[in-house]
Amino acid sequence: MDILLVEDDDLVARTIIESWPVPGDNIRLISNYKQCLRTIHSAEIDFFDGAIVDVNLPDGNGLEILRTVRRHSDIPLILISGSGSPESRATALDAGADDYVMKPFSVRELQARLTRAVTKSESIRPEVLPCELAIGSVRCDLTRRALLFHGKTLPLTELEARLLSELSRNPGRTCSKSQLSKHACFREYDPRDKTLEVYIARVRRKVEQLDPKSVEYIQTVRGVGYRLVPPTEGADMSNAPQPKNPR
Template identity: 40%
Template sequence: MIKVLVVEDDAQLVRALRINLEARKFGVETTAEGNTATRLAVMRRPDVVLLDLGLPDMDGIDVIREVRKTSSVPILVLSARHTSEEKIRALDAGADDYVTKPFSMDELLARLRAAVRRREAPAPSEEPALIETADFTVDLVAKKVRRSDRTVRLTPTEWHILEILITNPGRLISQTKLLLDVWGPTYSEHTNYLRVYMAQLRRKLEADPSHPRYLITEPGMGYRFEG
């Protein structure tokens, strides 16, 4: 059973989410507080977190940062904050998706399922299991990245993007293809998502993120991995 942690202080929305999720055989645990959510993310090990940003005890962005210190669980933000700046802040903090309120339950469930698929998707069997560069090593089977003898923690979305690029060395992957493969057709124009995530990957993997050696941008076209 897929376990979902709902972090939301709107009791009516929590009730609707619980009814819809449990009807589809998801396990559901809820809390209205960010501090409790950070503890539950460690103790209960949910498969997905649905997170409101406007919590009574702490900002949801801070919840994302705290969870990301110990977990790569997919985090889907549910928020009435609809500006691009707020979305980028959430994604930059480590969120995997951002759903603006009000939303349709069908859309939310589709994005939730996509997040689970990204987390569970197996590495392509025809590709080498281990890809090594001078600065980091990627294990496609274990889904682990190591740099300077330490493990680099990636979110499921960061991993999905890296996996697509690294299994197609030297090949230009268009912005549209990355958006479709990682987020789905409703995100085909959200190129700002890619900018945020590529910046995060470079900070984690490149020796000089401002002058990347491996994760290359082709302006207006897409991205490629140079081994």
């Protein structure tokens, strides 16, 4: 693979390049924001199979690089950072990042994550989603990626729509955090990473803005995962395994 590495820390950059476990891969290093923008705008970005971008650069922000890349290319891109809240990681995924890796990291793991993103990008097919589902009295149009209630509309991000789609495939049944993370977030579940919880909370807030009663239909099954209760069954299901509804 031809890989673009945007990293201003010489030690980190040298460690990645020298420890990269695939000898045949070619890594090109760019150490600043402005040079990276020139690479993107010159269409040279399309010559790379994947990119690794540091969030914190001395003359700019890796998240802005990501947004700029996404206006020009669908190249698999992983953000790396020495810090980052679950909310900031969720924002990066919403903006189109394929993964978000915290420092310090194993170079072998970084390589595996990038290879997986490139493989998925090459093999992915458009997913056939159900057109519509119900969350209590709130309708969810997955084609438009929107929540609808009595003439009011709230948009959903792509990842939020995938989460609801995955929950709707198992109506009334618990979806584990591992299952949701794998099929909606395209990553293995890590209990230290609260991105999944952040997204569930986001979806609940949006539903609650439209209809506070309907938010009860997205239930937490403590220690396991989440479930979407079919409207015909009602939110107060006696057979729900220890439901909890934090927001």
